[in-house]
Amino acid sequence: MTLISTKIGRKGGSNNRKRGSFKSSETLIGIAAVLLFILAWQLVTTAVRFPYFPPPSRIIANAVSRWFDGPWYMLWVGPNAATQLLPSIERLLAGWAIAVIVGIAVGFAIGLLPRFARYVEPPMTFVRNLPPTALIPVFLLILGVGDSMKIIFISSTVVWPILLNTIDGVQSVDQTQLSTARSYGIRRSRVLSHIILPSALPKIFAALRISLSLALILMVISEMVAATNGIGFEILKGQRTFRIVDMWSGIIVLSVLGFLLNQIVQLIEHRALRWHRGARNNG
Incomplete structure (x- = not known):
């Protein structure tokens, strides 16, 4: 029995090493592809001068001088970045x-109460099919141009993928596990925390990543429409005043921000769902 367990452990360790090396190779290929794209952009825009497409070297230098010229103990965040x-x-x-x-x-409430779901599904379908930008005048009329309008605009739109994925995750719990828990008389609170929540977490985290990317887009839209500060406002101001390098540096900073936020969520997901990947690999 010990010999078999040792062989299985060695095989699992070998598989983990192979997956790790494959993931490292994918990361290196991705970095190489990005660097190759930047190099091609630099060569083309240097050889043929496009007024609206400056070289990446100018854009990066502008971004550093405009956004990250602060002291190291402030993580190089400059005055412009702070404001x-x-x-x-x-x-x-x-x-x-x-x-x-x-x-x-709300997703858990709807997923756990099928009768309630039948009542709220029609109005939910109607509201979530409304284009988000069409609601901006409504939010401006009710909330004005302050931060509350932008926050409510973002939250009222990005809530849908989280809500729908949570409902789907709760409703797709293995019924055998639920029946077994009921037969053993396990309390409903423990069923919720130990069976339903872990089963729904993979779909919830997928929705969190999607909604975060969508929130970034909506933040920029709201700042371009009704704001006197913010990165969206800065990008639009650069376009309107023909400060093209400033516009592109804002776009680059925005893309870096989105990348970093996505990496943070993926790191949390990686730690929270370690058990899920282990069960899937063993299966």
């Missing part, structure tokens, strides 16, 4: 956090 970038991050995270709380809570 333009940080408000955008606050609006983004506040709207997304509200959507996460509401989406998961």
